Amino acid sequence: MAEGDAQAAGGSAGLSRRGLIGLALSSGVVGLAAGGAAGVAGGAAVARAEQGRGHEEPYAFFGPHQAGITTPVQDHLHFASFDMMPRTSREDLISLLQDWSYAASRMTQGLEVSATGAVGGDAQTPPDDTGEAMDLAVNGLTITFGFGPGLFENEDGDRYGLAGQRPAGLQRLPAFLGDDLDPESSQGDLCIQACADDPQVAVHAIRNLSRIAFGRARLRWSQLGFGRTSRTTSAQATPRNLFGYKDGTANILSDDTEALDDHVWVGASDEPDWLRGGSYLVARKIAMLIETWDRVRLVEQNEIIGRDKGAGAPLSGGDEFTEPDFHSTAFDENSHVRLAHSSMNDGIRILRRGYNYVDGNSALGRLDAGLFFLSYQRDPAQFVTLQRHLSTDLMNEYIRHIGSGIWAVPPGAEASSYVGAPLFR
């Protein structure tokens, strides 16, 4: 991970003139750029004391792909969707992406949001960094940015001059059977996925990026999650969702480069070229009717899922990682695993990265809880095909899709640049 540090230092220095100036202007701070650039380029400390228990080596921010996709899934999520403010220009959007990239390149390396940090600046100005992560380790923080359909065409027409660059697949998802979407928890011009092994580190990142966006973009909705419901490396055990079942057994793993190239990364022959090395992100907030589920007999729960609750083995037998035998009569034809499995969907696969959520409870005393589903795919059609196939899923009686969003996820930033730069060339 020394490479990551070096990349971050070099990259931030490269970016710093534009990034820092943008930050200085937007926050009304003067005289920050020089010291800031020196601080980052020199890799000077401000590093947080190692107090946390999570992943302590930083993940590289710069590189061919954004971090936070194949990165081993961290324990906690803070996801945020933003809308651009009215009357913002192409230059506002570019400066926002530069400032966000600069701040993200620092925070993901365990540094404060700028070189003056939470307490090191001029006491007569508000601190650049809000400070609540000051003593915490980096906790494997990754920050992943996405671009929604609204950037490419919106009610004001082609405000950002990007209509010609719009990926054909970047369309609002079609309506699915049983959708009960809340517009206020759906869509957004931009999204940020912050993942870390300590929620305070992820919250700190979203809070500070939201603050940096002031006057240019506004937080539209946000979601906290815990208990990762998938795995992206074979070293991670498969976690359980709030139905009590292992989730993510058949996920695409980070060392399966062939599957990643086939199913996750936008490829060298795909259009548009600025998105090559990127991906598409689909988010679905799926409420679980857990009190109803909890009254279902175990044998029936297993039938609905198509797997054994304890070990996670398919009902056709074996252990968690045995391939299901769908010729077996053990499965109901509408069991979840049967409808969702790649072998029943022309080999379609997606990389899942969702989290459990609990948002308190309803007035009726039911927990407001479920799965915040996140998936990365080379083409949104993969998700659409799978989701349509789930229209007869026995599980549908116990879930409601209440939020939805789609974003194009650009490739990682080059060390001298910012996330999304190829889009503006």
Add this chain to the structure above:
Amino acid sequence: MAEGDAQAAGGSAGLSRRGLIGLALSSGVVGLAAGGAAGVAGGAAVARAEQGRGHEEPYAFFGPHQAGITTPVQDHLHFASFDMMPRTSREDLISLLQDWSYAASRMTQGLEVSATGAVGGDAQTPPDDTGEAMDLAVNGLTITFGFGPGLFENEDGDRYGLAGQRPAGLQRLPAFLGDDLDPESSQGDLCIQACADDPQVAVHAIRNLSRIAFGRARLRWSQLGFGRTSRTTSAQATPRNLFGYKDGTANILSDDTEALDDHVWVGASDEPDWLRGGSYLVARKIAMLIETWDRVRLVEQNEIIGRDKGAGAPLSGGDEFTEPDFHSTAFDENSHVRLAHSSMNDGIRILRRGYNYVDGNSALGRLDAGLFFLSYQRDPAQFVTLQRHLSTDLMNEYIRHIGSGIWAVPPGAEASSYVGAPLFR
């Protein structure tokens, strides 16, 4: 902690006849008691695989005090407030407390909610345990129960025959200057504080206890929290709240038995006798206007808090643990530390155990975030006096108290009994 295991096994066995029968009846499960008692008494496995990273030794459930008060503060909170259902009887309340105690005595030892667990029972019945914590370590889970004013007198009069046992101090808190309380996030007949180093373990506990309460009590409101904002042992570093400041520097620590006896535990000479060894819990949901706070100059932030943001030292000098010198002119007379410090309040102290929270964001794009304040004290008057003293706190411009509750927290259950048993003798 072997002691804790022994206590749990012995205690559960002692409680099991009543506890299990209650559970079996309430969930419609028959033939569960014998196997369940044997399973627990024999300490038979069902123990979760040690996959989590948190505190792996269980804390004792039975003992003179409930766990979760002086226990080293865990990383995550799920707090829940319940109301008794209409037309419930004294017997319903007793059976609920027995069933809750039985389940808590198991879950806090890393066992499933009953001996048949999430998958081990009759497949033709719903599993006793919802299963999502099946593979997780105990993660230091503690479950702490409290009794609200409504148990002792309610709109139906003295439904539970407890009016004569009501602690004089157990009254709804008075209105404080600046209160903006939401009744739907306040009060409650019963409360449960579940703390663990993995949120999924705390959520699992509240979910299953809520399920066990079916027909007797109903979830009224609940709150998730992270980033403990205090410490209860000197081995714990002082964490930061969402204003970026260290919080809990002067907290009462678990090894300070004199301070605990003076300020936290209801004493041998206090009334009522059933509460001796217990405490009073005050909860306050305090929204922080963080976007406003983040625009305040550092020097002014320090003035408001009365401490230095970086090290946490009082403005009169020294380090974090230096006693503030309030004769110094360094402090504004309405700085938070000056108004809250015990030396300025006739020596009054409380044991704080609060958590940061983020509940998403408002329609204006502001994070809905703050501090879920929890304090334990021998007498609620301690909190009332301190809170009244804070009426001129400079910090008040940046916070709103939006939720409130008070509960009497009974002593720990004896190994052959349940939490609250002395109240019904």
